[in-house]
Amino acid sequence: MNQERKRLDPRRPFLLNPAGLRRIILGATGGFDASLLAAPAHKPAAKPLRLHGDPAGYLLAAAHSQRGMLDAHAHQAIAAAALLATPQQAVAVLVFGSLNEDLRAYGADLVAVLPGADELGFAPEQELAWLDEFVTRYAPAHVFMPDNETGDGDLGRRLAVQLEAEVATHVVELKPGAVAMYWQGGAALARGPMPLVVLIAPDVVETSLPFSGAGETVAPPAAQAPPGPYQNRGLREIAASALALEEADFIVAAGNGVADIPTLEAVAAAFGAAVGASRVAVDEGKFTRDKQIGATGKTVSASTYLAVGISGAVQHLQGIKACRHVIAINCDASAPITKRADLSIVGDAQEVMTALLAGLAQRNWPDTARESV
Amino acid sequence: MMPPQLKIAALVSVGRNPASGAPRAARNDVLALDAALGLAREVSVLHAGDAAPALHDYLAYGAASVEVLPLPPGADALAPLAGRVAGYDLILCGQRAEAGQGSGMLAYRLAKALNMPVVSAALEISLLGDEVEIVQFLPKGQRRVVRVSLPAVIALHPLAPRNPRYVYASRRAGRLLSAPAQVGAPLPASPWQSEPAVKKPQKLKPPETRQGHARLLGAIATESKGGALVREGSAAEKARAILDYLRANRLIGF
Numbered sequence A: 001m002n003q004e005r006k007r008l009d010p011r012r013p014f015l016l017n018p019a020g021l022r023r024i025i026l027g028a029t030g031g032f033d034a035s036l037l038a039a040p041a042h043k044p045a046a047k048p049l050r051l052h053g054d055p056a057g058y059l060l061a062a063a064h065s066q067r068g069m070l071d072a073h074a075h076q077a078i079a080a081a082a083l084l085a086t087p088q089q090a091v092a093v094l095v096f097g098s099l100n101e102d103l104r105a106y107g108a109d110l111v112a113v114l115p116g117a118d119e120l121g122f123a124p125e126q127e128l129a130w131l132d133e134f135v136t137r138y139a140p141a142h143v144f145m146p147d148n149e150t151g152d153g154d155l156g157r158r159l160a161v162q163l164e165a166e167v168a169t170h171v172v173e174l175k176p177g178a179v180a181m182y183w184q185g186g187a188a189l190a191r192g193p194m195p196l197v198v199l200i201a202p203d204v205v206e207t208s209l210p211f212s213g214a215g216e217t218v219a220p221p222a223a224q225a226p227p228g229p230y231q232n233r234g235l236r237e238i239a240a241s242a243l244a245l246e247e248a249d250f251i252v253a254a255g256n257g258v259a260d261i262p263t264l265e266a267v268a269a270a271f272g273a274a275v276g277a278s279r280v281a282v283d284e285g286k287f288t289r290d291k292q293i294g295a296t297g298k299t300v301s302a303s304t305y306l307a308v309g310i311s312g313a314v315q316h317l318q319g320i321k322a323c324r325h326v327i328a329i330n331c332d333a334s335a336p337i338t339k340r341a342d343l344s345i346v347g348d349a350q351e352v353m354t355a356l357l358a359g360l361a362q363r364n365w366p367d368t369a370r371e372s373v
Numbered sequence B: 001m002m003p004p005q006l007k008i009a010a011l012v013s014v015g016r017n018p019a020s021g022a023p024r025a026a027r028n029d030v031l032a033l034d035a036a037l038g039l040a041r042e043v044s045v046l047h048a049g050d051a052a053p054a055l056h057d058y059l060a061y062g063a064a065s066v067e068v069l070p071l072p073p074g075a076d077a078l079a080p081l082a083g084r085v086a087g088y089d090l091i092l093c094g095q096r097a098e099a100g101q102g103s104g105m106l107a108y109r110l111a112k113a114l115n116m117p118v119v120s121a122a123l124e125i126s127l128l129g130d131e132v133e134i135v136q137f138l139p140k141g142q143r144r145v146v147r148v149s150l151p152a153v154i155a156l157h158p159l160a161p162r163n164p165r166y167v168y169a170s171r172r173a174g175r176l177l178s179a180p181a182q183v184g185a186p187l188p189a190s191p192w193q194s195e196p197a198v199k200k201p202q203k204l205k206p207p208e209t210r211q212g213h214a215r216l217l218g219a220i221a222t223e224s225k226g227g228a229l230v231r232e233g234s235a236a237e238k239a240r241a242i243l244d245y246l247r248a249n250r251l252i253g254f
């Protein structure tokens, strides 16, 4: 039995098609050509534009930014408009407060920014005048806003009343031309036609879209409201250390890599931050159980999360999904937390914390940070 | 102290026990009533609708009487309420009803009908002459202080730090008063159809057009971006990098 068996050459020349699939070049023989593999397999292709040509109508989204960014809930309001727009309708977005992020990924075609709007201020009449002017300019079929407690829920209701328009609040389901929301404290679901003003509940819209918006910047509204009966008397901030972890906006969290707890607490105090911990740190008795963050601990939504000596196990990362800015201090550059973190410092926790305290004590760097709030 | 002629009204509704569905005093409205009683001895407690037995709970929480404005079925509560509270200095209500639509629109509509300012999410209310100062709830441990001139409509936040006491003796002592029936404007036929909430609402998603392979890649791809990595430098420089990041993103105020 010396019959030669026909074998397929596993290294036949092939090409990668745009979808990343291997395609054998028929008829070609020979060895493996490394130059073909070197071609980038997954170049994130620019997403196609949703809107072509001149728009025949508009959908609006409006929200307040915080520190130059919109939150996930606001992104969902924009994405809702983009997903529900007909191919001829453009999505116009009005942002109260400054904006340093790209809203095209959420389908925004026209973006107007009001950097003068005080992010956490209270000027309902001025904001209503701006929004009213924007609505008049585009005569939208619907206005989508997040139904939140940071100003948009309030402003949306004021808009509906001002325009004497139909409104749906706490909307939990959106379909073309129809909305649904809970009645009777959640026991009944009411469905009806989509009104002009749609205030959506959180997490009812998917924000990863297969298309992109045009993202053109347009002039913000310029209306000036006369002085009214409202006066803003400023914010009263409760020290983060006095807050439950879930409500804190700045958390300094310790893991197994932190030996010196008093230094960590001093860092947290210097930032006015709440203290959290990983499970290992809690199990070792360094912290009480109510400080544990993660799958079996607390789920937090702080804007800033400083993870000191935490490896970033999935169970821990689960608890910090909603955190906007994650900063890690870890002596291991390949720890999983570095993939999640926006800034990773590779170094000894104790040294960096001590240097941080020294830097915070000096505070002699140029002060270009936000002045107010 | 406050001028005695200040007229304060608390609007109350029939709530709903979230577990059993049994009618009860609505939690937010109890807070509004309690806040009103903290501001004035005489408070008009008003309810538009039927004289439901659950309204007796408000007597227990301190209302001397509850005035019921009868409402034909299907009529809008706004007109009778607005007619009744016209001329009041301060109108308090809960931010969101427990039964019915619970849209949180009443305070805004009432304020518009009466041409008054409206402030919602109120935690604390104090009177300062012809103004009222309100501490408003904001998430993440922030509170905002605003002032409005009277008259005004104020909606109480569910987390208002009040401690209403239930006193059975006052429940027995108080009374429900029925105002003469009014002909409220009937609402236009409602386009809303309600059904028992058994199914989970569907999330709005883009239609799936990708083929299997692309979908698989999308499912396993992690969205982790992996931010900047600082390896080099002294500890002081690393600390500086953290502070620069915090300041660049305006996460610290100094």
Ligand SMILES: Cc1cc2nc3c(=O)[nH]c(=O)nc-3n(C[C@H](O)[C@H](O)[C@H](O)COP(=O)(O)OP(=O)(O)OC[C@H]3O[C@@H](n4cnc5c(N)ncnc54)[C@H](O)[C@@H]3O)c2cc1C
Pocket (backbone or CB within 6 Å): A254, A255, A256, A257, A258, A277, A278, A279, A280, A281, A292, A293, A294, A295, A296, A297, A298, A308, A309, A310, A311, A312, A313, A314, A315, A316, A319, A329, A330, A331, A332, A335, A347, A348, A349, A350
């Ligand atoms: C069912 C289950 C549920 C769980 N739930 C949770 C949960 O809710 N929350 C949670 O946190 N964990 C949870 N865990 C545990 C989780 O899997 C990890 O074991 C845990 O998060 C690891 O904690 P750590 O990062 O502090 O410790 P380690 O994994 O030991 O990591 C320590 C890190 O510190 C670094 N380090 C060490 N020394 C220094 C130094 N001197 N300077 C700087 N860096 C240093 C190391 O490089 C390492 O990356 C759960 C596990 C299971 C199985």
